[in-house]
Amino acid sequence: MGWLxxxxxxxxxxxxxxxxxxxxxxxxxxAHLSGNxxxxxxxxxxxxxxxxxRKLGALLWVARIxxxxxxxxxxxxxxxxxxxxxxxxxxxxAVKTYRRASFASxxxxxxxxxxxxxxxxxxxxxxxxxxxxxxxxxxEYEVYxxxxxxxxxxxxxxxxxxxxxxxxxxxxxxxxxxxxxxxxNHPKYxxxxxxxxxxxxxxLALGFSSIPAAVLFGLLK
Ligand code: HEM
Numbered sequence: 001m002g003w004l005x006x007x008x009x010x011x012x013x014x015x016x017x018x019x020x021x022x023x024x025x026x027x028x029x030x031a032h033l034s035g036n037x038x039x040x041x042x043x044x045x046x047x048x049x050x051x052x053x054r055k056l057g058a059l060l061w062v063a064r065i066x067x068x069x070x071x072x073x074x075x076x077x078x079x080x081x082x083x084x085x086x087x088x089x090x091x092x093x094a095v096k097t098y099r100r101a102s103f104a105s106x107x108x109x110x111x112x113x114x115x116x117x118x119x120x121x122x123x124x125x126x127x128x129x130x131x132x133x134x135x136x137x138x139x140e141y142e143v144y145x146x147x148x149x150x151x152x153x154x155x156x157x158x159x160x161x162x163x164x165x166x167x168x169x170x171x172x173x174x175x176x177x178x179x180x181x182x183x184x185n186h187p188k189y190x191x192x193x194x195x196x197x198x199x200x201x202x203x204l205a206l207g208f209s210s211i212p213a214a215v216l217f218g219l220l221k
Pocket of ligand 1: 126127143208211
């Protein structure tokens with residue numbers, strides 16, 4: 001297992017782990033948004049989708065455990081890299097000049113931590129239904145009703161919309177950066193790789209936010 005230790009101890013190995021786990025989670029987020037958008041097709045569409053997912057049984061658990069492992073590796077190695085980068089810089093810069101680094105790239109640790117907080121809340125809210133007795137009382141597959149009841153509360157809808165903006169910000173730098181780490185850094189691809197993150201970030205933030213916004217404005221009820 002010496003090679004494994006060597007890979008995970010090196011900064012390029014750590015970067016690769018952050019990139020590959022990040023890419024896998026982007027795959028989940030895109031699939032999750034596609035499923036969630038079925039809410040616009042009405043209760044039947046989204047509820048039977050949720051039921052179908054549950055009926056995957058063991059396969060669903062494999063995906064859940066895979067996601068948990070991805071998220072843990074992503075966080076551990078991203079923090080390790082961040083600390084190593086700080087240690088490599090003997091003193092904080094006296095004058096901060098951020099000519100090249102974008103706001104999104106400088107705030108990765110912060111948006112990442114906020115997203116972790118969001119995901120923990122989201123699991124308590126929709127997966128464990130532990131945040132309100134009203135949700136706990138719904139039937140197992142009444143996902144449409146759960147979404148509408150939740151987002152009729154402006155505070156919850158607002159919290160989700162702000163979190164989706166943070167997700168968009170995190171991915172706008174993260175996705176471009178992961179493709180660079182994976183070797184797409186030829187000048188030919190530079191502008192494509194540079195735009196893919198911001199484009200995906202905006203699409204995902206808008207797509208996810210459309211759900212709480214539609215409920216809040218009474219389009220879904
Ligand atoms: C408007 C935004 C979102 C809505 C309406 C939404 C909706 C849902 C619902 C209804 C469930 C529970 C499904 C069930 O147990 O039957 C769920 C689970 C989950 N969501 Fe979301 N979601 C949103 C955004 C996100 C985002 C941005 C992420 C990740 C960054 C995320 C990650 C998860 C995870 C990890 C689960 C648990 C999956 C499982 O139990 O297997 N969600 N979501």
